[in-house]
Amino acid sequence: xxxxxxxxxxxxxxxxxxxxxxxQIKEYCENSEKxxxxxxxxNFFGEGRTIFGMxxxxxxxxxxxxxxxxxxxIAYAAGALKPVAELFAKVFQISEQEKGLVEKxxxxxxxxxxxxxxxxxxxxxxRDTEHLAVIFSIEREDGKPFDPGKYPADKWSFHSIExxxxxxxxxxxxxxxxxxxxxxxxxxxxFVLFFSDIRxxxxxxxxxxxxxxxxxxxxxxxxxVLMEPGVGLYAEGLWRIEVPVKAxxxxxxxxxxxxxxxxxxxxxxxxxxxxxxGFSLTVAETDKIxxxxxxxxxxxxxxxxxxxxENGERISLSxxxxxxxxxxxxxxxxxxxxxxxxIMKRGVTGDEKEEMPKAQYAGTFERIIExxxxxxxxxxxxxxxxx
Amino acid sequence: MKMDMxxxxxxxxxxxxxxxxxxxxxAADAEDVVQETFFAYYMTEKSFESEEHSKAWLxxxxxxxxxxxxxxxxxxxxxPFEEYMTELPFETADAEELFEDVxxxxxxxxxxxxxxxxxxxxxxxxxxxxxVSEGNVKVRLTRGRKLLKNRLMEDDYE
Numbered sequence: 001x002x003x004x005x006x007x008x009x010x011x012x013x014x015x016x017x018x019x020x021x022x023x024q025i026k027e028y029c030e031n032s033e034k035x036x037x038x039x040x041x042x043n044f045f046g047e048g049r050t051i052f053g054m055x056x057x058x059x060x061x062x063x064x065x066x067x068x069x070x071x072x073x074i075a076y077a078a079g080a081l082k083p084v085a086e087l088f089a090k091v092f093q094i095s096e097q098e099k100g101l102v103e104k105x106x107x108x109x110x111x112x113x114x115x116x117x118x119x120x121x122x123x124x125x126x127r128d129t130e131h132l133a134v135i136f137s138i139e140r141e142d143g144k145p146f147d148p149g150k151y152p153a154d155k156w157s158f159h160s161i162e163x164x165x166x167x168x169x170x171x172x173x174x175x176x177x178x179x180x181x182x183x184x185x186x187x188x189x190x191f192v193l194f195f196s197d198i199r200x201x202x203x204x205x206x207x208x209x210x211x212x213x214x215x216x217x218x219x220x221x222x223x224x225v226l227m228e229p230g231v232g233l234y235a236e237g238l239w240r241i242e243v244p245v246k247a248x249x250x251x252x253x254x255x256x257x258x259x260x261x262x263x264x265x266x267x268x269x270x271x272x273x274x275x276x277x278g279f280s281l282t283v284a285e286t287d288k289i290x291x292x293x294x295x296x297x298x299x300x301x302x303x304x305x306x307x308x309x310e311n312g313e314r315i316s317l318s319x320x321x322x323x324x325x326x327x328x329x330x331x332x333x334x335x336x337x338x339x340x341x342x343i344m345k346r347g348v349t350g351d352e353k354e355e356m357p358k359a360q361y362a363g364t365f366e367r368i369i370e371x372x373x374x375x376x377x378x379x380x381x382x383x384x385x386x387x
Numbered sequence: 388m389k390m391d392m393x394x395x396x397x398x399x400x401x402x403x404x405x406x407x408x409x410x411x412x413x414a415a416d417a418e419d420v421v422q423e424t425f426f427a428y429y430m431t432e433k434s435f436e437s438e439e440h441s442k443a444w445l446x447x448x449x450x451x452x453x454x455x456x457x458x459x460x461x462x463x464x465x466x467p468f469e470e471y472m473t474e475l476p477f478e479t480a481d482a483e484e485l486f487e488d489v490x491x492x493x494x495x496x497x498x499x500x501x502x503x504x505x506x507x508x509x510x511x512x513x514x515x516x517x518x519v520s521e522g523n524v525k526v527r528l529t530r531g532r533k534l535l536k537n538r539l540m541e542d543d544y545e
Contacts, residue, residue, distance in 0.1 A: 007504035
C-alpha cells in the first residue's frame with residue numbers, strides 16, 4: 001500500500017451522516033439568522049476569527065516560521081515600569097481599594113521581543129496559582145502606527161496562541177483575549193491574554209512561555225457575516241515569550257475530592273476554587289461515579305452556577321456572550337465567560353499511569369475580587385461557603 | 388459557473404468534513420463547518436471556472452472556518468476527541484495508529500499532510516489553497532513526516 005492509500009484508509013472513517021443533504025443544510029442555515037452562527041444546545045462560539053492570506057496591496061511583514069529561540073531579539077525595558085494596577089486598570093476596572101491586592105498578585109515585566117518587524121512588549125502579568133492575565137503592547141519595529149481605519153484596534157489577534165511549560169503545551173486550559181488601544185497617540189496597541197485553570201503545581205519552573213503565531217486583524221468580519229478568506233494576516237512569524245508566573249497563593253479551595261449530590265445524581269468534585277482573578281471547577285470520574293460531561297454541562301447550564309459576594313451581588317460563572325466595552329482611549333470587547341469543558345486523561349509527566357477522566361470549567365472574572373468579599377458559590381440548590 | 392448544490396454536497400461533504408476535523412478535532416464543530424461552508428458557496432456571488440475550482444474554494448473556506456471555531460479556545464458539550472475515536476470503525480490497527488499519530492501533530496502540519504495525502508494536492512496547489520509559500524508547505528510536510536516518525540515516507544513532490 002503506498003502512502004496515500006495508507007493515509008486514505010486511516011482517514012476514510014471520517015464521514016458525516018448520509019442524511020446530510022443540501023435541503024437539510026439550506027433549511028438549517030436559513031432558519032438561523034442569516035449568516036449567523038446559532039447557539040445550539042449550549043454550543044458556544046467565542047469571539048475570535050481566523051482570516052488568512054493577504055489582500056492585494058496590504059503590506060505584510062513576513063518572516064520565516066522559526067522559533068524565536070533561533071532568531072529575533074529580546075530587550076529589557078530601561079527606566080521605571082508602570083505599576084501593574086495602572087497597566088490593567090482598563091482590563092479589570094481596578095478601583096483604588098483593589099490596587100493593593102493587584103500589586104500583590106501582579107508584577108510589571110517590561111521585556112520586549114522583536115521579530116519579523118513586530119515588537120511585542122510584555123508589560124505586566126497578574127497571576128495566582130490557577131489563573132494568569134498577561135498584557136502586551138504590540139507595535140511595528142519601524143515605529144509607524146497601525147492604521148486604525150484599516151486595522152481596528154479591537155480586532156487584533158494571533159492565529160495560534162499556546163501556553164508552554166518548557167516545550168510542553170499546557171493544555172487544557174480556558175482562555176480568552178482582547179485587544180484595544182490604550183493611547184491612540186502612540187504607535188502601539190494592547191493585547192491581553194487570560195488563562196484559567198493552569199495550576200502552579202503542574203509546572204516546576206516559575207515561568208511559562210506564551211507562543212504567539214501569525215499576527216492578524218479581523219476587520220471585515222463581524223458576527224453574522226460569513227467570513228471571507230484572504231484577509232487579515234499582518235505579520236507572519238512565531239513569537240515565543242517568557243512570562244514570570246511565580247504566584248502568591250491567593251486562591252481559596254472550597255471543595256476538594258468531595259462527592260456532591262445534585263438532583264439525585266452524585267458528582268465527584270475534584271476541586272472547586274476561587275481566587276481574586278477567577279474560578280476553577282474540576283469534576284472527575286471515579287470507579288464508582290461515572291461522569292458524563294455532556295450531561296453535567298447541560299445540567300450546569302440550566303441551573304445556578306454563580307459566585308455570591310458579601311454585598312449580595314451575584315456573578316454568574318456560566319454566563320456567556322455578554323461583552324464589556326469601554327470608550328476612553330480605545331474600545332475593547334471581552335467575553336464575560338471564559339468557559340471550557342473538556343474531558344481529558346491527563347497523565348503525569350514521566351508516569352504512564354493515566355488519571356481518570358475529568359471535566360474542567362474555569363474562567364477569569366471581569367474584575368479583581370478580594371476573596372474576603374466572596375460569600376459563597378452556588379451550584380444548583382447547593383450553597384458552598386467561601387471560607 | 389456554480390455546481391448543482393445537491394451534487395456538490397453529496398460529492399464533497401466528507402472531504403470538507405475530514406479537512407475541518409483536522410482542525411477542530413471535534414465532530415460537532417466539523418459538521419457545523421461543513422454546513423456553513425456549503426451555505427457560503429450557495430450565497431457567494433463568485434463564479435467558478437471548473438469543478439476543481441469549486442472544490443478548492445470549498446476546502447479553503449472550510450479550513451478557515453474551522454480555524455475560526457478553534458480560535459474560540461473553549462468548547463461546550465463536545466464529545467472529546469479521545470471518546471470520538473473509540474467510535475470510529477478503523478479497518479486495521481495500523482490505520483488507527485496512523486490516524487491517532489496524525490491527529491497529534493500540530494495543526495499546521497496536520498492540514499498540509501492531509502491535503503497532500505488525502506486530497507492529493509501538489510505542493511504548489513496546497514500553497515495556493517492555504518495562501519502560504521511553497522517553501523513553507525515543503526517545510527511543514529517535512530516536519531510533519533518527521534514527527535510521524537516516518538510512517539509516511541517522503542514522496543516526490545510533483
